Amino acid sequence: MTVTPVHAPPPARSGFTAGEYITCLTGIVWREALRFLHQRERFVSALVRPLVWLFIFAAGFRQVLGISIIPPYETYILYEVYIAPGLMAMIQLFNGMQSSLSMVYDREMGNMRTLLVSPLPRGYLLFCKLLAGTAVSVLQVYAFLAIAWFWDITPPPMGYLTVLPALILAGLMLGALGMLISSGIKQLENFAGVMNFVIFPMFFASSALYPLWHVEEGSPWLAFLCEANPFTHAVELIRFALYGKLNWVSLAVVGGCTAVFMIGAILAYDPSRGFVRRGPGGEA
Amino acid sequence: MRKLRDQLPKRAPLAASLLAAALCLPPIAPASAFVAFVSNEKGNTVSVIDTDSWTVTKTIKVGQRPRGIAYTRDGKFVMVAVGDDDTIQVIDAKKLEIVDTLPSGPDPELFAQDAAGKTLYVANENDNTVTVLDLEKRIRIGDVQVGVEPEGMMLSPDGKILICTSETTNMAHFIDTATRKIVANVLVDARPRYAEFKSDGSELWVSAEIGGTVSIIDPAKREVTGKIKFAIPGLRSEAIQPVGISLTKDGKTGFVALGPANRVAVVDGTTHEVKKYLLVGQRVWHMEFTPDEKYLLATNGVSNDVSVIDVAAQKVIKTIQVGELPWGITIAQP
Numbered sequence: 001m002t003v004t005p006v007h008a009p010p011p012a013r014s015g016f017t018a019g020e021y022i023t024c025l026t027g028i029v030w031r032e033a034l035r036f037l038h039q040r041e042r043f044v045s046a047l048v049r050p051l052v053w054l055f056i057f058a059a060g061f062r063q064v065l066g067i068s069i070i071p072p073y074e075t076y077i078l079y080e081v082y083i084a085p086g087l088m089a090m091i092q093l094f095n096g097m098q099s100s101l102s103m104v105y106d107r108e109m110g111n112m113r114t115l116l117v118s119p120l121p122r123g124y125l126l127f128c129k130l131l132a133g134t135a136v137s138v139l140q141v142y143a144f145l146a147i148a149w150f151w152d153i154t155p156p157p158m159g160y161l162t163v164l165p166a167l168i169l170a171g172l173m174l175g176a177l178g179m180l181i182s183s184g185i186k187q188l189e190n191f192a193g194v195m196n197f198v199i200f201p202m203f204f205a206s207s208a209l210y211p212l213w214h215v216e217e218g219s220p221w222l223a224f225l226c227e228a229n230p231f232t233h234a235v236e237l238i239r240f241a242l243y244g245k246l247n248w249v250s251l252a253v254v255g256g257c258t259a260v261f262m263i264g265a266i267l268a269y270d271p272s273r274g275f276v277r278r279g280p281g282g283e284a
Numbered sequence: 285m286r287k288l289r290d291q292l293p294k295r296a297p298l299a300a301s302l303l304a305a306a307l308c309l310p311p312i313a314p315a316s317a318f319v320a321f322v323s324n325e326k327g328n329t330v331s332v333i334d335t336d337s338w339t340v341t342k343t344i345k346v347g348q349r350p351r352g353i354a355y356t357r358d359g360k361f362v363m364v365a366v367g368d369d370d371t372i373q374v375i376d377a378k379k380l381e382i383v384d385t386l387p388s389g390p391d392p393e394l395f396a397q398d399a400a401g402k403t404l405y406v407a408n409e410n411d412n413t414v415t416v417l418d419l420e421k422r423i424r425i426g427d428v429q430v431g432v433e434p435e436g437m438m439l440s441p442d443g444k445i446l447i448c449t450s451e452t453t454n455m456a457h458f459i460d461t462a463t464r465k466i467v468a469n470v471l472v473d474a475r476p477r478y479a480e481f482k483s484d485g486s487e488l489w490v491s492a493e494i495g496g497t498v499s500i501i502d503p504a505k506r507e508v509t510g511k512i513k514f515a516i517p518g519l520r521s522e523a524i525q526p527v528g529i530s531l532t533k534d535g536k537t538g539f540v541a542l543g544p545a546n547r548v549a550v551v552d553g554t555t556h557e558v559k560k561y562l563l564v565g566q567r568v569w570h571m572e573f574t575p576d577e578k579y580l581l582a583t584n585g586v587s588n589d590v591s592v593i594d595v596a597a598q599k600v601i602k603t604i605q606v607g608e609l610p611w612g613i614t615i616a617q618p
Binding site: 077 | 546563564565591592599600601602603
């Protein structure tokens with residue numbers, strides 16, 4: 001069974017006005033915002049997850065650090081301070097995967113078809129969707145930072161501003177990755193697989209929970225794996241930006257990965273490829 | 285499109301100037317430009333730190349085992365007690381080289397000078413005496429016999445009483461500076477290391493390294509009126525060993541260096557309650573305020589660095605690598 005488009009696409013136009021692009025963007029962002037507002041549990045759970053790590057996990061691991069000064073920090077720090085950027089990236093990782101879940105949901109419910117019949121370029125539509133998801137994750141991160149402030153995680157005031165571009169870029173990268181993965185998921189139920197095979201390995205094999213020099217002491221092989229993990233670079237980009245500094249290597253890796261995942265997602269959602277995959281196995 | 289192009293030149297200068305303004309804003313307000321001298325006990329050196337750039341600008345070779353260190357009152361010289369050479373060396377604060385030595389008893393550790401900068405009282409750890417030196421004539425003018433292993437030395441703000449703590453006798457000796465006689469002994473907890481007066485002379489704080497406490501002594505009654513105890517979650521109580529004490533001039537806040545606990549405790553000067561623990565390097569020992577009291581510098585003996593504490597924010601802002609086993613510190617305007 002192949003899916004035929006609901007509407008025949010209108011005759012191709014050479015270009016669209018900026019107004020039309022903006023209408024599309026606000027439409028998608030607004031829908032994402034509404035969905036976010038109506039799912040309070042999602043917001044709460046997005047906050048509770050990192051806070052549990054911060055309050056419970058970090059309390060037991062206080063002794064892990066405090067013996068060396070790791071850039072961008074200029075003095076000794078407590079473990080809570082160390083893992084805060086990692087938890088910020090974790091929020092974005094989960095959010096990226098969750099919006100990929102919503103893509104699967106949209107596809108099953110047919111909303112996506114409404115979106116994809118838009119005459120605007122496919123890549124632009126996906127980018128808007130990505131931007132909407134990123135905006136939500138940035139909001140979640142700032143809510144987390146506000147609570148963490150009371151837990152003595154107090155980066156310099158300017159850091160709250162300088163971290164914004166890093167959060168947007170990291171959010172785009174993780175969102176694009178989620179989008180790429182979602183193109184291969186046929187059912188909502190498969191999301192558990194994403195947890196096991198994407199979120200957990202990415203989160204644990206990174207610099208989010210322990211500095212890489214610490215990992216290297218235990219296993220150089222694992223340290224190499226962490227170094228190659230784009231999530232590590234998302235964490236480091238955020239960590240440096242939060243203290244008003246720029247990590248060029250991480251910026252290059254995150255920027256490059258964003259481009260690759262984005263192009264991958266656009267290709268995967270190409271009408272001639274992406275939807276054809278929905279074979280008889282998928283139950284709608 | 286043309287409209288947009290017409291608008292651009294008008295807006296561009298504004299945007300550019302805003303950007304330029306943002307870029308020009310210094311990340312931290314310009315600091316005070318003081319100079320700190322840190323004695324490195326094992327490295328046998330003194331590190332010179334510029335408090336503007338927070339960098340070590342020079343390392344001066346000194347005698348064996350430098351510990352107690354202080355500017356002279358005129359700010360021209362820095363005196364450093366080199367224990368294993370049984371003397372006190374004098375460093376020219378401008379030329380940054382040793383220009384003189386002062387006589388002292390064997391193994392000088394810490395010393396105190398009077399407000400006029402004329403008399404120096406030196407604790408000689410190995411022969412249980414306090415040596416009195418005339419700083420102008422640079423000669424020894426007297427000795428006071430005290431308890432075993434004298435260390436902490438502090439003059440009362442009026443200069444009438446000298447406090448000497450003896451590590452093994454566990455006492456704070458009150459010495460009358462006019463008669464050079466002990467007038468009172470106050471028993472404190474095990475191994476008292478350091479003594480500090482409030483600037484109005486209303487309280488004397490004495491740290492006890494093994495006892496893990498700071499005793500609050502009423503200097504008029506000469507008795508212990510209270511004790512500050514420390515507890516850090518996740519740390520054994522043996523690791524908490526108070527040594528250095530620094531009190532703000534208004535007496536409202538006290539900082540206590542807790543040695544191998546790697547923390548500096550922030551204590552309310554009035555209620556004597558611990559408000560906060562600041563994470564610094566390993567085995568934090570002595571501390572000193574910058575003269576404007578904006579920053580407090582603490583030496584970390586085992587991690588070989590100095591941590592900079594923002595006094596108002598009560599936050600550690602930076603840690604600077606110095607020589608081996610930093611011990612004492614003194615800060616003044618160059």
